[in-house]
Amino acid sequence: MTYRIAMVSDFFYPQPGGVESHIYQLSTKLIDRGHKVIIITHAYKGRTGVRYLTNGLKVYHVPFFVIYRETTFPTVFSFFPIFRNIIIREGIEIVHGHASLSNLCHEAILHARTMGLRTVFTDHSLFGFADAASILTNKLLKFTLSDVDHVICVSHTCKENTVLRASLDPLMVSVIPNAVVAENFRPRQPSEPLPPSSHDTITIVVISRLFYNKGTDLLIAAIPRICSLHPNVRFLIAGSGPKAIDVEQMLERNVLHDRVEMLGPIRHEEVRDVMIRGHIYLHPSLTEAFGTVIVEAASCGLYVVCTRVGGIPEVLPPHMTTFAKPEEDDLVAATCHAISLLKAGKLSTHRFHEQVRDMYSWTDVAARTERVYDGISGVLSAEAFYGARTPGDAAAAAAATWARGRAGVTSFALIDRLKRYYGCGIWAGKLFCLCVVVDYLLYVVLEIFAPRARIDRVRDWPRKAPGLDGDHDAPRARRLRNKSWGN
């Protein structure tokens, strides 16, 4: 069974980042599995209209007003006309939104449900419950996720968080981790020697944006202590941010310029080149849903020292990592422990790359995501999808109906949707219902004034037959492409 999927998020290339590359990699691998995937995002500076990426991945850059850090202005309804147009034009069956701070994704899920499409949401980040911004975001998330078919989270901690934030049934939340393109993070090859000075020194690499929540304060406190304890340790810091000035001050105060190298911001392609210059990767983050960068570091053959926060303890096996509490003393102790292990030759990092490659691959992620699509489209039976009880007894049937009665599994009926939204809160529930009703009316108006018949259907980019390798049908694809784009 193949699907026509639209990935919707505010965050996509040309902006670099974890969510962006997740969407791209997942889409590419889904296309490889024979699905049709398009991406809908807002227009970036110098990037408007429709673009094709590798493999026939089509990207719609919808003009939208950006308010803060590439997030569009939340207008609830204004995205609907163009969204409907794209969906009908492309014949989309499943709408897959990404990132909880993306307004476009929330709107798309709402409108897709109004249009009778299956929806999936992927959450990439952790949120607290205490501050005002989180409360607002959580309420909005609850609104959107009241009527979603399935949610994907990148780690088990993230799942617990999302279930609590949006009051979801945990069975409709899957955990599918991020992955890395292992070929891009190969360890140092014998042909790439280390710089001559660094044969007897241990280099600790830190690649992170220098923000408070990335633990830069811990880093600033730990570096002088580690440097004074181990005279042959050097640091390599890549990344920029508001805390960069504090790092500089720390260097000046302790006169560490010759031992700590600050590389400034680097591109994602350069990460590997920086990583292979080191032996240990230090990750002092204070909150992290998954922590792709530590997987990348391990894939490059670095031993990882990280704080035990968020989803990080789930990510790597213990022989690749040392965990520290988010405290200065413990971080120093853990780093020293790692250094002593490295000095004693007790770490053999040469197999890290193969191990990481087998743990995390985008092909695997795409296969698992496909199972989610199967589940929500009814290809997989509810029993099989929502956890099979022992087959053949009465409880199984009961479990099946119980699952079907859950939010977002089958019914598109407006009254069922309203029931789901109404439970969101005393005031919020009514407000959300109002929004949904208005959205539905808008849909009816659009159907009358911009009928489906008047919207052109695009020709699909020639799909690969599932299981075929890319090279096999490349000539055919080229032929077809010439045919369809010739005029």
Added chain:
Amino acid sequence: MPPYDGSPAKAHKSVVTQTLDPSRLAPEDAFYAHSPPRRQRARSPLGLDGAARGDKSEVTRRLSERRSSGRRRKSQWRKLLWVKQSYPDNYTDEYTFLEQLQRNPQLRPYEFWRLVADSTAIVQHVCSVAIFICCFTGIFQERVSPLVIVTWGTTGTVLGWGLWDSWVTKADEKEAAAKAEEVARRVTEGEDDDSISDSGLIMKERKTPSLELTRSPSEEPARNGHAVPTSPNGATFPISPSADNSSDGFATHEYDSMDEDHLPWVPSRAQQRLATIKSALLIYSALLGLSPILKSLTKSTTSDSIWAMSCWLLCINIFFFDYSSGAGAKFPASLSTNAALMASTVLASRLTSTTHVFSLTLFSIEVFGLFPVFRRHLRHVSWSGHIMLTILLVMGAGAGVGVTVSGGGWKAAIVGCVLGSILMVLAMGICSMWLIGLQKYKNEIHGPWDPARPIIRRRWD
């Protein structure tokens, strides 16, 4: 999982043994299914077992059966991402799901009487604002002479200042004595410590900067012309600066930077008194000079706007007032104080003569600027005095409101006094009960997703 052959596991045996932790796995665990000990929950937190299907006992029995047989058949689910598990992605482990969730971890149930006691601070402030308003009304309606009010106010302020001064002197003496004792103890302890430990080296290094640190503030006022001689310093303050510094040097490990800043040289009491009197005179004469300007400052604004504005400003004063800070705080909550002073300035323009304006402004400075400092200290020093003052203020405010509203004499004052006291007592009780009742709605959620609070030892600030 095929890639994990023995070699890395063997190589990292030491790592694994050193960080042995039952909740974490070694690579072998991926294919050798022995389950780490896990404490079981008494009840499924999700209510998955049975609640929806009615037959609870039957379902739990089957679940436990499944668990025991499942242990043999397939490995137990683990909260890890790097192990490929034979469970579906949306599998929810009922025994570990949301295990680390904490609800209201720092909940302190309120006690009724403590709440009532704490609310007296608010009552005092509200009452003093009410008294101020009554005084203004009295002056405005020309029922009370402003001179009477300002005389009473100033007398009270001077008395209060005297009391406050004696408390501060006493506290300082006590502190100094304690510190001297501490220093003596430290020196004897530190001497035998110094010779053996290498930490002595660090102390010596630290001595020089801390010396500079303590010297500079003592020299600065002298340069600024505040006529503060450095010699009587040693006489009134029992510890000489050098002793201070040595204690400072030894205390590096125990004390943080706060103490270092706090410790150095304090001007003697007599000088402080002199300075206070000087600044009081300065404010007094400045106010005297300014009152004609203040009088005409908002003359062109209509009275309606003035009433509304002063009402809002006084509300701001009450809501933003710093009720919690202890005796040490000098002039906290500048927004609150400024709002109150602005209210009095605005109100002053409604008065007829410069004397009236001067009296009201001076009175407002006393009530909103100085009285809170006194109240804070009183609460700190003597609890019974605090209660007495509260009762006095409540009765005064009640009487004042009574007189102002009815325009009558003693009878109205007594009625107002009684009514006000009853009302206040009821309000304190009801509000405290209400707050205690509201506490059951408190639902604070904490878990591993919260950003960690980094613990950093500051050493170089």
